[in-house]
Amino acid sequence: MRFAVASTVAEAVEVCLVDERDGVRTERRVELTERTFGVWHGVIPGVTSGQRYGFRVHGPYRPADGPRCNPAKLLVDPYARRVSGTLSTVDTMLDYKGDNPFQGTSSDVDSLPDVPLSVVTAPGGTGTGIKPDTPFEETVIYELHVRGFTMRHPDVPPEQRGTYLGLAHPSVIDYLVRLGVTAVELMPVHAIADEPPLLRTGRRNYWGYSTLAFHAPHPGYASVPGNEVEEFRTMVAALHAAGLEVIMDVVFNHTCEGDAFGPSLSLRGLDAGAYYLLDDGSTVDWTGCGNTLDPASPSVVRLVTDSLRYFAGELGVDGFRFDLATVLGRTRDGFDPASPLLTAITTDPVLASAKLIAEPWDATADGYRLGEFGPQWTEWNGRFRDTARDFWRGATGVRDLAYRLSGSEDVFARTARRPWASINFVTAHDGFTLRDLVSYVDKHNDANGEDNRDGTDDNRADNLGVEGDTSDEEIRARRATQARALLATVLLSTGTPMLVAGDERWRTQGGNNNPYCLDDETSWLDWESTVDSEAMLSFARKVIALRAHSPALRQPAFFDGRPTRSGEPDLVWFSPAGEPMTDADWFDDGRRCLSMWIDGSESLSRTRDGELVSDDSWLIVLHAGTEPIEITLPEARYGEAFLPELDTVTPDGVPAEVDPVPPRARVTLPPRSLRVYRVRTTT
Template sequence: MLTAGLPFPLGATPSPQGINFALAAPRATRVELCLFDRSGTGEQQRIPLPTCTDGVWHGHFAGAGPGLVYGYRVHGPWAPHDGLRFNPAKLLLDPYAREIVGRYDGSDLFLGHVPGEPTRRDSRDNGAVALKGRVAAPLAARQDAKPRIAAADRVLYELHVRGQTRLHPDVPADLRGSYAGLAEPAVLDHLQRLGATTLSLMPVQHRADEERLLKMGLSNYWGYTTIGWFAPEARYWSGRPGTTPASEFRAMADAIHARGMELVIDVVYNHSAETDEFGPTLSLRGIDNTLYYHLRADDRARYENWTGCGNCLNFAEPRVVQLATDSLRHWVTELGVDGFRFDLAPVLARRAGGDFDPRAPLLAAIAQDPVLSHALLIAEPWDIGPGGYRVGEFPPGWLEWNDRYRDTQRSFWLGHGAVPGDFAHRFTASSRQFRHDGRAPTASVNFVTAHDGFTLRDLVSYEERHNLANGENNRDGSSHNLSRNGGVEGETDDPAVNALRARLQRVLLAALLLSQGTPMLLAGDEIGHTQQGNNNAYCQDNATTWLDWAHADAALQDFVTRTLALRREAAPLRSNRWWPAEPTAADPLHWLTPEGTPMTSADWERRDRSALMVLFDAPHDVAGAVAWLVLVQAGHAAVEFTLPPGPWRRRLASDDDTAPPRRLDARETLANASLWLAQRVQDDDAGATLN
């Protein structure tokens, strides 16, 4: 019934003549294509793939078309001590499937081994409940032109598709929590008005939740348990007639592009949802375990676990590099994304022995790829393996999450010991980490909060994590948060405490959004979202993580909007050139004490007074250039500042978000936790028009 077909492309590829099936499984002895009814529960045919070419099993099914539901049974030896885990009783998902049918339920029927006996192959058939692929019709050719935001203008906004829209009052009820809901005008209006340029979606590739969570009635809400790298997660599909998860995702991407915004997705290639040696056999483990995973050299029945999730994909293998690059191109060319944030990215650059190498095969393949080399590439530059902390070590062209920026800002503003020199280094894009090999300041992705940790409101409301709902006895999540609760743990009616918390949120946001580099906002921080102190809400698909639009802090939202507008106006603050250590005519950046004198070595290290001024003077050779002044005061007592020659008009005051712009005096006093931004004007009348 199947003819030989072709060993490329991998996956199930429809054409007017039929469907070509190709699966890379070089150590398999036999591969069977299994066809199911539309529901995916009834197996109708089992057909051997007739040909194996260079380790790729393939065959052509004449006359077949999109909609066909299928999986594979892969035969070979069962020898876990040698890393071989073939078990044809377990139906396997094609890793190249564009659409996935079914959902992993955590039952032991998915285990390749006998429950409790990991050396024995389990003979129970799981075909009726296994994950399967559905052959997808090609999407229509893309028509829209993708926007490309200038690096210095980019503002990232990290969000969760479901959490962003699940409680949004202006999203139709049947679209809440879906790709279509995120594309709704009311949702995009808010983001565009705010000033976000680049939406960074938490994982949207198809996932399988961990058995442990499923047994507790929970799910991996964040989505870092990928099992289908080509398929959009069906849980975020509205199910509207005439659409598929892929078509709805693409329509969402088009709607985002129509607003002039970019779309980035968080991708998980460092590990799969098959977890450790006691986990389920869903796809790669049963297709060719020794090909796809890093196995322990001392015991090949076990997996290297540099991710903390049980396994690591082996990017020393060309076929694994191909799986990643083929799927990345699919998301760019077919589904419309503009870039990727790579979870635990050092795993992707580890050689066969585990050493990190910025010239590793996957990174080299991306760098030369005609599609991927133009995508926005963002690394989470750490994993838990040996030498896994690699901030600043990714190649030119990559941006990196900068957790040192996060920790310094928290420490500086919340009273945990950072000195002015620490603040200044991070405020100007962390040159010690990123100024090499021609990299620009925008390589540093600056953030104060992200999905992993406290929200901004919780950062200033809790000093301890409150994660009991996660079912791990409050042991999960970081215990090192550099937070401050203002004297009361959690929610309070005390007006003084709440005023302090509001003030701290504003100053942290102001520092973030006016720093050099690429700022990243966590969704909901601009409206005061709380997770009630849960700093690891990865398994909370409920009101804990869904943004509470009904109680949005309108004043804080307005403050963020105004601050981002000032960032766009104040070009020196978002310069994509490194500022020199000493001021020059072309780059007249001055670091000043509150007294108006140049900062000295002793001033940078002062722990008794965290106050300084940053003067971005107007270059002499740039017509129309405007000088800007940032006043920073994080100390415990009020500090008087002697301003540089003016006149100056204050444009932003984090300590008083309702104060209108005003002319500054030659001396001004700033209270604790204050950041002001001022602009030099020609006269008071000119300044009066500014807002």
């Protein structure tokens, strides 16, 4: 078996082959005698799949200058395809004596008894099926947590709940298919290790944004210990067979090793200066997590692209969402969309067809870079989230809303991208759930153990008069109506919609907007059916189906205002008076009602064979005022009959009145509601 590991500072590297008997680990050390271009390598005869191992690195220990070689610390292979064991203690992992690595000497405490171990893994395995290759304009993303999604699912066998096989269970996949989503976005599934502050208080990083090994699926999500690679393949194959794409949330901006005072588990002990951004030995923190991987380092570029190629090529993953992606584009001169790492990702032939999604910000003051990534990228549109939340709580007018509804051309057109580059969402894993967004104003994060200091205070939420759950039926009904309006706004806007798992089941986290460390019922999806959860589920299915069957509602190109075959512009905005919006209307910040007419005669969508698809025209009316409003429908040139198709006032979205409405008719919308009309013409 050939072993290899990169370290430009090491003076010697040993492979430690580990065995365990009666809970006691022993090791056999074999020195790697070959060194080529900074990579230590060698062949060890007789090693087979399943052998556990680690590296010991001999060399300089000068934390202030970067190198932190300490052979007392057994290190995880950055290229390990399996990792065995969990991190349960911190002290034996520290590479220094005393309280400060810059003032003390290197620790001589052996970490072998406690460190997670790399595992030799044979290549190949179960096939992952044919990738669905869903066009972005047809994509509906569903963000979920592998463990939390099935921990309480009654149809999944207990031993498979919270695992890759749990997500592959037929009942689970049937639910996803019937919901209508086309892609699941898995919160981090790389092998993780909990950070020292969590370990010291008996908590864990449930979300998983704390990577230990970038080539290994997280072993905690395997139903059978050690079978995580094969079970991951099985999960991907099952999802592909159902036409569902698999997108991984990847965390290449930092690792689990924390700041300079943190443990030495892998990259720190191998070659800290080659992997991390350092300032006199201290880790630069652009991520809010204690350290930052150096995106300009050849070692990091190689590690990241190799990891992506492995998961996309051998494990069948269809796309990647890059956490704090601004970090990946940073250079010494600031953010650069053509940075070494971003360029390596977008020019890699194995990744050419992968969906690439950037979270376009980081933890710094100048890290917000929405719209600045290159043509191959889509981005989480934080402006869509903020604008939609503000509009539906009555805090803003309609001017910015119109941009968000129509694909955020002001954000993405300047980099030669299409509307689908905008990942539209109002909720995600971090922040309030949809239900909590209309039930709480303030965060309630005490259970996280940080005295409610963690999590954002910028919630842009509205509790409709009462903080938290209430028995007041009127408030409950108003909350549900507003939540349905928010959900419909995401699904009916031009761009790529993203939902977070459980919103369609009326899930609550009790006002906790940052339960990153809560591996319990707070975070797990509740599959018990209630009247409210079934109503919201029916509504979500209806709106997703409406989008799927209506090409005009998922335009692949930006609207341009030019006349179509109908003789009218492709998009017209109307005031409540039924007249096209004027400049005065747009700049009236007190305006809370807007109608969006989309021409369907030239939707610009195409079939897989390249044929243009036409559609009915549509009128979407959004009213965020606190009182009912009477509006006038557009004149006959825009449609001879307006058929009510969707109404957020009713629990399942089915309009109470379904008869066609004539042009120029006056109709009333209740407070904070959205209504959709299918528009028919004879032309």
